[in-house]
Amino acid sequence: MKLNIAVIYGSVRTARKGIYVAKYIESNLKEMGHNATIVDPMEYPLPLIDKMYKEYDKDSVPEALVKLHDILDGADGFIIVSGEYNHSIPPALSNLMDYFQSEYLYKPSGIVSYSAGIFGGVRAAVHLRAYLAELGASSIPSTLPIGKIGTAFDESYQPTDPKFERRYKKFIEEFIWYSEALRSKREKTA
Numbered sequence: 001m002k003l004n005i006a007v008i009y010g011s012v013r014t015a016r017k018g019i020y021v022a023k024y025i026e027s028n029l030k031e032m033g034h035n036a037t038i039v040d041p042m043e044y045p046l047p048l049i050d051k052m053y054k055e056y057d058k059d060s061v062p063e064a065l066v067k068l069h070d071i072l073d074g075a076d077g078f079i080i081v082s083g084e085y086n087h088s089i090p091p092a093l094s095n096l097m098d099y100f101q102s103e104y105l106y107k108p109s110g111i112v113s114y115s116a117g118i119f120g121g122v123r124a125a126v127h128l129r130a131y132l133a134e135l136g137a138s139s140i141p142s143t144l145p146i147g148k149i150g151t152a153f154d155e156s157y158q159p160t161d162p163k164f165e166r167r168y169k170k171f172i173e174e175f176i177w178y179s180e181a182l183r184s185k186r187e188k189t190a
Contacts, residue, residue, distance in 0.1 A: 001180050005029050006075040008039045010082045010093025018114050020153035021146060022081045025112070027157065028172065037071050041092040044068055046099065053099050065099060072103035077179035078137055079110045080128060083149070084121035089128055097135065104137040106186055108178035110171060112144040114152070120145025140178050144171040 007029075009022040022038050029036035044064045053065050072078075082089050109132045113121030125143045132139050144167060146152050153159055159168075 001183070003029075003034045003076040003176065003179050003183065004074050005034055005036045005077055005079060005179070006039050006071050007036055007079045007081060008093070008097065010041065010080070010090040010096075012041050012090075012092045016083075017149045017153070018081055018083050020157045021112060021114060021149075023157040024153060024159065025079055025081065025172075028168075032172075032176075034176075037075075039068065039071060039096070041096050044096065046096060049095055049098050052101060053103075054101065068096070069100065069103060072100055075103075075107060076183045077108045077110070077175060078104070078132075079112060079175065080132070081112045082114070082121065082124050082128060084113060084115045084119075084124035087123040087127075089124050089131065094131070097131075101135070104132075104135040106182055107137050108175065108182055109137040109139045110142075110144070110175040111139050112146065112171075114146040114149040116148065116150060118147040120147040140171075140174050142171050142174050144168060 007022050007025050009019060011018050019040070026036040026038050044067070046064060053061065053069050056065070082093055111125045111128045113125040113128070115121040122145050125145060129139050151160060159165065
């Protein structure tokens, strides 16, 4: 089953390394035969949220929100790639995601967290579980924490730790399972 996956990345920092993870995941999903799109707040610079997408008049919706709506609404699942900022998630990530609501319903999410230290952003992952459940895109049981993000991937977006592939395979197989199952259920109830 070919899936549409939105890989939502959360950082707008200049020297961001987490984008390497997002690009790796996008490339891997495409190799597996799925459609994957990176949603990067640098490509969709949104102001701090005032109104949600659904609250705009059709004639006045900003173009970036229309594009994001189409990507998120058409997705079968979401992989969130998030750094850890002050033991939580980046503000650019929550700002981007908060513009939408129904686009997330009954679709799974997978949490990939990272940090400069050895713990791999697990505190951000804890916050993301509750946040994503509230949005209607509950996370799969597994997470994929990545420590020492500055050296975890090379310039061609490949992991430098040979053990990463095994951990990633378990994570992505679980995510695909949930995405296929929930898409099947959504199709039966549509």
